[in-house]
Amino acid sequence: MEGASYQRFPEIKIREMRDDFMKFELRKTDSSMANALRRVMIAEVPTVAVDLVEIEVNSSVLNDEFIAHRLGLIPLTSERAMAMRFSRDCDACDGDGQCEYCSVEFHLRAKCIGDQTLDVTSKDLLSSDHTVTPVDFSEAPATEDATDNRGIIIVKLRKGQELKLRAIARKGIGKDHAKWSPAATVTFMYEPEILINDDLMESLSLEQKKDWVESSPTKVFDIDPNTQQVVVVDPEAYTYDDEVIKKAEAMGKSGLVEIYPKEDSFIFTVESTGAVKAPLLLLNAIEVLKQKLDAVRLPEDSVDADDFGELGAHMRGG
Amino acid sequence: MNAPDRYERFVVPEGVKKVSYERDTKIINAASFTIEREDHTIGNILRMQLHRDPNVLFAGYKLPHPLQYKILVRIHTTSQSSPTQAYNQSINDLDKELDCLKSAFEAEVARFTSDY
Numbered sequence: 001m002e003g004a005s006y007q008r009f010p011e012i013k014i015r016e017m018r019d020d021f022m023k024f025e026l027r028k029t030d031s032s033m034a035n036a037l038r039r040v041m042i043a044e045v046p047t048v049a050v051d052l053v054e055i056e057v058n059s060s061v062l063n064d065e066f067i068a069h070r071l072g073l074i075p076l077t078s079e080r081a082m083a084m085r086f087s088r089d090c091d092a093c094d095g096d097g098q099c100e101y102c103s104v105e106f107h108l109r110a111k112c113i114g115d116q117t118l119d120v121t122s123k124d125l126l127s128s129d130h131t132v133t134p135v136d137f138s139e140a141p142a143t144e145d146a147t148d149n150r151g152i153i154i155v156k157l158r159k160g161q162e163l164k165l166r167a168i169a170r171k172g173i174g175k176d177h178a179k180w181s182p183a184a185t186v187t188f189m190y191e192p193e194i195l196i197n198d199d200l201m202e203s204l205s206l207e208q209k210k211d212w213v214e215s216s217p218t219k220v221f222d223i224d225p226n227t228q229q230v231v232v233v234d235p236e237a238y239t240y241d242d243e244v245i246k247k248a249e250a251m252g253k254s255g256l257v258e259i260y261p262k263e264d265s266f267i268f269t270v271e272s273t274g275a276v277k278a279p280l281l282l283l284n285a286i287e288v289l290k291q292k293l294d295a296v297r298l299p300e301d302s303v304d305a306d307d308f309g310e311l312g313a314h315m316r317g318g
Numbered sequence: 319m320n321a322p323d324r325y326e327r328f329v330v331p332e333g334v335k336k337v338s339y340e341r342d343t344k345i346i347n348a349a350s351f352t353i354e355r356e357d358h359t360i361g362n363i364l365r366m367q368l369h370r371d372p373n374v375l376f377a378g379y380k381l382p383h384p385l386q387y388k389i390l391v392r393i394h395t396t397s398q399s400s401p402t403q404a405y406n407q408s409i410n411d412l413d414k415e416l417d418c419l420k421s422a423f424e425a426e427v428a429r430f431t432s433d434y
């Protein structure tokens with residue numbers, strides 16, 4: 001039985017887009033959808049992260065579990081994660097979590113021989129799969145003497161100290177452990193609608209106008225040097241702090257400005273850890289949300305059965 | 319030592335149904351749906367989508383307890399519809415909205431990369 005559709009047709013506009021950052025406008029939908037996308041991007045888009053560490057030699061100053069924890073937090077490129085299996089429901093390895101469908105193996109060997117301290121970094125973590133490697137944001141190919149591009153430091157070794165280990169990276173989600181979250185931050189704000197009462201504003205002296213413009217903690221308003229009129233320079237700088245509204249009231253000019261959040265218009269910022277590129281993070285979030293909805297759908301036959309039940313209830317005087 | 323496994327929060331245990339519903343015994347066309355291992359992400363979009371359906375007289379959800387990994391969705395409809403029908407319709411509409419969002423975003427990425 002197919003009912004009428006009450007679907008929405010959202011619109012999207014990208015403002016900025018890089019591999020690790022994206023800013024976009026989402027319109028013609030409501031805050032529940034905006035928040036669902038935000039929550040999924042943070043906690044439910046899968047990535048790959050180190051989950052099991054076997055330490056062979058560790059004579060460093062950090063203990064084994066400290067190092068294992070640090071390894072887990074290193075972002076690994078996870079473009080492939082959506083297609084991978086979770087170890088717990090992998091048939092190929094009986095949930096062992098050590099096969100090619102659900103895991104990636106890493107090796108790390110480092111020993112300090114000289115008098116100089118040796119930095120063991122994410123670059124020393126050698127992957128068995130070239131698609132899953134520690135995230136590297138440096139643009140140019142690494143030059144040998146580049147001091148500013150040595151990856152993420154895991155531990156520092158002094159003369160004679162050694163670290164030798166095998167690590168297994170597995171697919172997971174941020175809900176399980178934050179190390180699997182592909183998002184550094186995801187935020188959205190309502191786009192503000194700022195309406196200035198022009199007549200009331202013109203009743204203010206230039207000095208009063210300046211005073212009022214200054215009352216906003218962020219630079220939302222300014223005074224046009226030619227016309228001496230108050231203009232909105234940056235509506236999105238407004239933090240919903242109500243300061244300008246309170247100021248207007250204090251000046252005896254209530255209703256000088258009205259500010260509403262547009263209920264169907266959002267400005268998103270997405271910062272990625274680098275595990276999944278920011279634009280792909282949104283696409284994956286949409287996909288994950290679709291899968292979640294699919295899982296909670298009632299089978300068609302149980303819906304039809306319910307209609308019969310309803311009829312039966314009527315007939316029984318229900 | 320006796321902490322529950324972290325995956326308890328999102329993996330439906332064996333023998334437990336993901337969605338079940340129970341019709342109200344007193345009110346016709348009202349039912350409570352129990353959705354296992356879901357939270358505000360699904361609960362809130364479902365509720366808001368159900369509110370767009372004029373045949374839905376009431377739709378609400380709750381997360382009964384943060385350590386009980388399930389949500390309860392309650393729906394009351396007019397006789398023109400039924401709770402199960404409204405429920406599935408809202409899921410279908412959300413699914414189509416996401417399809418729409420996906421293609422809109424892909425088109426926007428293409429436009430953005432060609433412009434800059």
Ligand SMILES: [Zn+2]
Pocket residue numbers: 087090091092093094095096097098099100101102103
């Ligand atoms: Zn496996």
